Amino acid sequence: MQANLSTPHAKVAAELKIVPPSKLVIEKVSKEFTRDGKKFTVLDDINLHIEEGEFVCLVGPSGCGKSTLLNLIAGLDSPTSGVIYTNGNPVYAPGRDRMMMFQEHALFPWLDVLGNVMFGLKLKPNLNDAERREVAKYYIYLVGLERFTHSAIHELSGGMRQRVALARSLAPNPNVLLMDEPFGALDALTRENLYRDLQKIWQQRKKTIVFVTHNIREAVCLGDRVLLFSPNPGKIQEEFKIDLPRLRDINNSNLSEVSSVITAALKQHLDAKGVAE
Numbered sequence: 001m002q003a004n005l006s007t008p009h010a011k012v013a014a015e016l017k018i019v020p021p022s023k024l025v026i027e028k029v030s031k032e033f034t035r036d037g038k039k040f041t042v043l044d045d046i047n048l049h050i051e052e053g054e055f056v057c058l059v060g061p062s063g064c065g066k067s068t069l070l071n072l073i074a075g076l077d078s079p080t081s082g083v084i085y086t087n088g089n090p091v092y093a094p095g096r097d098r099m100m101m102f103q104e105h106a107l108f109p110w111l112d113v114l115g116n117v118m119f120g121l122k123l124k125p126n127l128n129d130a131e132r133r134e135v136a137k138y139y140i141y142l143v144g145l146e147r148f149t150h151s152a153i154h155e156l157s158g159g160m161r162q163r164v165a166l167a168r169s170l171a172p173n174p175n176v177l178l179m180d181e182p183f184g185a186l187d188a189l190t191r192e193n194l195y196r197d198l199q200k201i202w203q204q205r206k207k208t209i210v211f212v213t214h215n216i217r218e219a220v221c222l223g224d225r226v227l228l229f230s231p232n233p234g235k236i237q238e239e240f241k242i243d244l245p246r247l248r249d250i251n252n253s254n255l256s257e258v259s260s261v262i263t264a265a266l267k268q269h270l271d272a273k274g275v276a277e
């Protein structure tokens with residue numbers, strides 16, 4: 001994909017350069033919350049190494065702590081014990097090296113598409129307004145919304161809104177992209193297009209991606225690795241390396257077979273714990 005930019009000058013070109021994706025290390029991480037005055041453990045002794053540029057999907061039943069782990073990596077919350085490192089540096093707070101994208105569009109309805117994507121670039125004090133506009137236009141192009149640059153958010157479909165949200169998360173050029181069920185609310189066809197485009201964008205922009213989903217086929221379609229969580233307390237029960245060639249099509253029969261194996265493993269772990277999905 002080539003950006004259709006009007007002669008990007010040096011600062012914009014530098015901003016669009018591919019940054020090295022981060023390695024993530026999660027070391028002995030546990031998280032407790034308090035409810036009704038009682039402590040309960042949501043994540044218990046999570047240990048995980050995610051390689052630079054790896055696409056890792058977290059799957060598991062509701063409440064097993066997937067979003068909590070994503071929030072900890074984002075630095076939006078802190079572990080009760082243990083440490084998370086990005087490229088060897090402990091995470092204490094949110095940073096522009098890690099961007100989060102949610103299921104809800106979380107877009108600003110009073111801004112158009114360009115304004116929303118430019119908003120993500122407010123974190124870049126070295127750019128002036130014209131430069132932010134050029135960078136934002138590149139990411140709008142990358143997610144296929146060039147024709148909608150000046151559209152209002154309410155004029156867009158759910159899938160297009162998620163494309164805007166993706167562009168906004170990508171625009172600060174993070175090393176890590178954290179995605180919390182970003183396609184959960186979309187219809188099947190819209191999701192299929194996004195699976196294809198997200199794989200292309202990931203290959204092109206070389207991000208480390210941690211992606212939370214309930215949908216095992218989606219995880220197998222996107223992930224290099226699928227980590228199966230089980231609840232009470234949240235633990236990584238099993239992991240699956242996915243060696244299927246890319247670009248993957250969610251309707252591919254080999255992908256269905258791998259998904260069935262993981263679904264069976266999930267059921268087995270839940271049965272063993274006496275949990276109904």
Ligand SMILES: Nc1ncnc2c1ncn2[C@@H]1O[C@H](COP(=O)(O)OP(=O)(O)OP(=O)(O)O)[C@@H](O)[C@H]1O
Binds near residue numbers: 214
């Ligand atoms: N800030 C908080 N305070 C208290 N409890 C919380 C807080 N955040 C999450 N929890 C609880 O922690 C548990 C795990 O929640 P989390 O959202 O991480 O699970 P999940 O696996 O992402 O679930 P889902 O797939 O439904 O989104 C839940 O019981 C939830 O109610």
